[in-house]
Amino acid sequence: MTSTATTTSGTVRRATEPTPILAIDKLPPGQHFISGEFRAGAGNESQAIVDPCTEAVICEVAQGTAADADAAVGAALEAKESWSRTLPKQRAEILLAIADRLADNADLLSRLEALNTGKPLMVAEDDVASSIDSFRFMAGAARVTTSLAAGEYAEDHLSVILREPLGVVGVVTPWNYPLLMAVWKIAPILAAGNTIVLKPSEQTPLTTLKFAELTADLLPPGVLNIVTGLGPVIGARLAEHPDVDMIALTGSVNSGRAVARVASETVKRVHLELGGKAPVVIFADADLAAAAESLRVAGYWNSGQECGAGCRVLVHESVADRFTQLLVEQVSTLVVGEPTAGADVEIGPMISKAHFERVLGHLERAQASGAKAVLGGGALEGSGYFVAPTVLADVPEDAACTLEEIFGPVVTVETFSTENEAVTRANQVPYGLAASVWTLNPQLGHDVASRLEAGTVWVNSHLVLATEMPWGGFKSSGYGRDLSAYALDDYSRTKHVMHNKAR
The missing domain is CATH 3.40.309.10 (Aldehyde Dehydrogenase; Chain A, domain 2)
Incomplete structure (x- = not known):
């Protein structure tokens, strides 16, 4: 409905100079990022990205189809085995390189985030700084995962606990913190050895696409894939796809319910960070x-x-x-x-x-x-x-x-x-x-x-x-934890290997 609420006292401070916050040539390609490169989608539709401060159109971004999601899952599936077998030290070095790349481009990312969302620069700058810290923390946490000590818990049998990657993780992120919420998923998912297909909000995809552009040379093709489009199309396809091992979403309660309902058909794991009323x-x-x-x-x-x-x-x-x-x-x-x-x-x-x-x-x-x-x-x-x-x-x-x-x-x-x-x-x-x-x-x-x-x-x-402490909710706010080493637990699975050592 169109609200009839009247305006209230107060003013909006406007820029005195018409200088844009970011040059147009700094925008990322408005395409999907699949198998290490940007590419046009299977369809011809696009989504207008609007500046909420002025209501002007910033650019157009591809509106993906289920076929685009399938292509991205295929790329993630192809990259899954080799990425999962990298050593924690190797993954940590890549995460640290990503953090350095973000730090080198912090001003660019902050301005792009502010342009797409309208948020003040102080908020956008904090988002980027927190994103950098998240990668640096997860790089260290990936190397010090702990579990129950190996030992003899049944006579003549040695038990060993392994922490394994899940495989392909589908991710759906919201519009309020586009870059930061993407990073809260990307960093632990990669640290745990998984590959990713991520759908950013159709309203705020620009910093996620820019992240892919900036880090394309640091990650093997197919490890990180971005498909832009609508939740009922791309998100639903990721939730139902038989080759997606987990779906992780930050969003509304209704979105969480929809994803969990669809994911239940393939009994895949679900990670939900939903609403709040603190x-x-x-x-x-x-x-x-x-x-x-x-x-x-x-x-x-x-x-x-x-x-x-x-x-x-x-x-x-x-x-x-x-x-x-x-x-x-x-x-x-x-x-x-x-x-x-x-x-x-x-x-x-x-x-x-x-x-x-x-x-x-x-x-x-x-x-x-x-x-x-x-x-x-x-x-x-x-x-x-x-x-x-x-x-x-x-x-x-x-x-x-x-x-x-x-x-x-x-x-x-x-x-x-x-x-x-x-x-x-x-x-x-x-x-x-x-x-x-x-x-x-x-x-x-x-x-x-x-x-x-x-x-x-x-x-x-x-x-x-x-970053060291977990973030996540109870009741309708969802389940699963972002940040901290608990996130690594969410994005991995426990395997018990028992060796008969009787002689």
Whole structure:
């Protein structure tokens, strides 16, 4: 539907000079990357890639078919055996070379990411830096995998545990962190000795294609393949393909359900990192100023298009007014603008017109249900898909805006009176990706963190990630872990070899 939400106060900072963020000759080929080279697809259709800041078309990218997916799987299958037999040391050296190549092209990748997504340069630069770190970590982790010690567990028999690659892994990545979410999959999948067929979001494929272009000489042909196109076509084909051993997806709950349903027909393994609705539980003794300052970033990073965002505040009723005042003071200083409008721009647009209207629809319904927009509450004037950073207060319990993933620059504030009420309501959402607890009482912090149903729980902080630590959810947020050595476990299989040594 087309939203009728009115514009709200505030401005979008625009670039004063018409200098483009990236020269047109720096764009990657708009084709599929299969068996080490770019090639046209089996069909003739293409997808327009739109700049969400200006609504102008950046370029056209091939819209793939099932036949293109099959060709990519064939290339990955052909490369599978030789790549799986490389030594961990050899794979690690290649991953480190990829990290160096990304570092050498960090500015280019950051600008391309900002162009395609509209995100501020500070966010895009952080994405690229995290991508580089992910490859460097996985290069080391590939060489130190551990398992149960070899030994005699049955009389006269020596048991040895092997960790083997799965084979061909199909990957589907989202639009909010196109490069970083691709790397979170690519790095451990390659480190474990698998080959890949990856489908980037049809809205944001440019940095993934550029990654393939930049690293084409570092990986053997067929080890990494990229097919652009629509999820119901390419993603579905990868999920059902009999030669794909695993499907890994970062995306919406509905996308995860669809992939898991199709994958079940071939009983292939599934790795899902889905949505979130992270509760932020603030007790009366918390450092309210620190919580508000933290949420200025954790609630609005990447314009709130972040599955771990601290978007749902549950604050004790005795300090709710003071906390809300502090949060509004913090959020009101956020700079909204185009990535070319200055290094201090912190908030960009929604990724697309459809998502822009979806977020505005959530805001309309929230305010109709009784929530009060004490800051923001609607669209910002001008071209592009900009939504004002919003704080919704006086939010009724069980309002849709507290239970559903808005995925925009919106934080809701509701109150609780008792600890048990706070924990119960924090856990009532179907998601279980992330949460945080704010208290100066260490016993309370430890206890409440253990009772929250989330894969990551922060105490007195929110949205701080470390490559060494796992990321993934419970409940409808999916299963499987990105980052850390746990990801290597997800992308490999355990084999027990038992030798009869009786004499």
